[in-house]
Amino acid sequence: MKKKLKIGIIGCGQIAQIEHLPYIRDSLDFELYSLCDLSNQVVQAVGEIYGIPAERRYTDMDAQLADSQLDAVIICTRDHYEPGLKAARAGKHMLIEKPLAYSLEQADEMIDAARKSGVVMMVGYMKRYDPSYAYFKKEIEKLKDITLVRVHDYGGSFDFTGSLFNICRGSDIPKEVMDAGAQQIQDAMVRQLGQQRAQLAPAYSFMLGISTHDSILMRHAFGMPEVLFADVHQNGFLTSVLDYGSFRAVFESGFLPARRVWDEKIWVYAPEKSLTLEFPWPYLKNAPTKLTVNENEPGSMVNVDKVVVNGFEEAYRAELQHFYDCITNGAAPLTAGEDARRDIQLAYDMICKVKL
Ligand SMILES: NC(=O)c1ccc[n+]([C@@H]2O[C@H](COP(=O)([O-])OP(=O)(O)OC[C@H]3O[C@@H](n4cnc5c(N)ncnc54)[C@H](O)[C@@H]3O)[C@@H](O)[C@H]2O)c1
Numbered sequence: 001m002k003k004k005l006k007i008g009i010i011g012c013g014q015i016a017q018i019e020h021l022p023y024i025r026d027s028l029d030f031e032l033y034s035l036c037d038l039s040n041q042v043v044q045a046v047g048e049i050y051g052i053p054a055e056r057r058y059t060d061m062d063a064q065l066a067d068s069q070l071d072a073v074i075i076c077t078r079d080h081y082e083p084g085l086k087a088a089r090a091g092k093h094m095l096i097e098k099p100l101a102y103s104l105e106q107a108d109e110m111i112d113a114a115r116k117s118g119v120v121m122m123v124g125y126m127k128r129y130d131p132s133y134a135y136f137k138k139e140i141e142k143l144k145d146i147t148l149v150r151v152h153d154y155g156g157s158f159d160f161t162g163s164l165f166n167i168c169r170g171s172d173i174p175k176e177v178m179d180a181g182a183q184q185i186q187d188a189m190v191r192q193l194g195q196q197r198a199q200l201a202p203a204y205s206f207m208l209g210i211s212t213h214d215s216i217l218m219r220h221a222f223g224m225p226e227v228l229f230a231d232v233h234q235n236g237f238l239t240s241v242l243d244y245g246s247f248r249a250v251f252e253s254g255f256l257p258a259r260r261v262w263d264e265k266i267w268v269y270a271p272e273k274s275l276t277l278e279f280p281w282p283y284l285k286n287a288p289t290k291l292t293v294n295e296n297e298p299g300s301m302v303n304v305d306k307v308v309v310n311g312f313e314e315a316y317r318a319e320l321q322h323f324y325d326c327i328t329n330g331a332a333p334l335t336a337g338e339d340a341r342r343d344i345q346l347a348y349d350m351i352c353k354v355k356l
Pocket residue numbers: 010011012013014015016036037038039042059061076077078079097098099124125126173181209282
């Protein structure tokens with residue numbers, strides 16, 4: 001029997017309840033050991049569901065992190081800066097939900113703290129662990145030439161999550177505490193963007209919160225691009241042109257809250273074939289990410305689409321297994337803190353290109 005690591009959650013909201021907690025419960029690698037949420041109602045309700053003893057249900061992360069039995073945490077708060085620093089200093093391995101931070105300065109401090117403590121810092125870009133992305137990446141490596149890439153990421157309303165999952169919500173966090181938390185995020189973004197570009201914070205925030213999922217996949221396939229052009233329109237939609245050296249990519253990100261849509265695709269065009277990777281709505285468990293390969297039949301101009309479904313493994317589950325491997329076998333995280341910092345840099349570079 002391999003040794004199970006004791007893991008805790010900081011921030012037991014939507015993503016923790018829908019994805020991380022159920023996969024930890026089923027895990028052969030981790031024992032769900034402790035929970036922390038600012039809301040006592042949430043931590044008690046989730047603690048009951050998962051059978052966590054009362055003394056390991058916390059509303060104060062300092063008390064949770066002081067437990068020497070705890071090996072690792074998953075950080076699922078909205079703002080990861082303070083929990084990330086504290087977990088690193090307490091010597092706990094960390095899987096931090098994306099975005100790592102809202103500014104480069106915060107990211108640097110967190111990365112530095114993890115390095116000094118010698119703990120694993122991995123960022124929750126689960127799509128990097130998606131088997132269809134692995135297949136897509138291999139197909140890209142076989143292409144002789146790429147002419148154009150297009151990335152399109154339009155998120156929609158999440159209002160129906162409640163009809164798919166039972167999510168415990170609390171009403172016991174004072175409004176001043178909630179407001180102060182939101183203000184800290186806003187302040188970090190404005191410090192990064194500068195007052196002159198503060199009006200672009202909604203687009204920067206969306207880019208960090210949602211579209212970094214795609215920027216990391218692009219970087220891991222093609223490297224770090226140079227931003228040639230960026231425009232923010234409709235108070236948050238961001239369109240950018242990126243230079244990857246031998247080809248360019250159009251990157252479109254936006255949010256359509258009035259509709260229940262999830263429209264996230266990456267197209268790669270090359271003379272011999274084109275590839276389209278299409279992601280499902282993120283909370284549809286085991287829904288496969290679909291790759292379409294379009295090419296001519298050998299020796300003819302007859303054009304065919306081949307649809308590839310490379311397994312049904314849930315990316316969040318694969319991400320958790322990789323986290324264990326990093327802690328116990330010294331594997332390098334595929335989505336390390338240092339690497340996630342580049343997505344903050346790229347989002348910032350895009351915002352800097354926007355004509356005011
Ligand atoms: N990987 C993905 O696809 C994905 C999807 C959704 C959300 N996320 C990320 O997960 C994070 C959380 O998102 P969510 O939708 O679950 O938000 P949420 O608001 O539902 O949950 C956040 C929880 O953290 C708690 N919290 C806040 N500050 C805290 C503190 N200091 N100590 C303890 N608890 C604290 C809140 O009370 C709340 O219950 C965000 O960073 C988001 O970007 C990732």
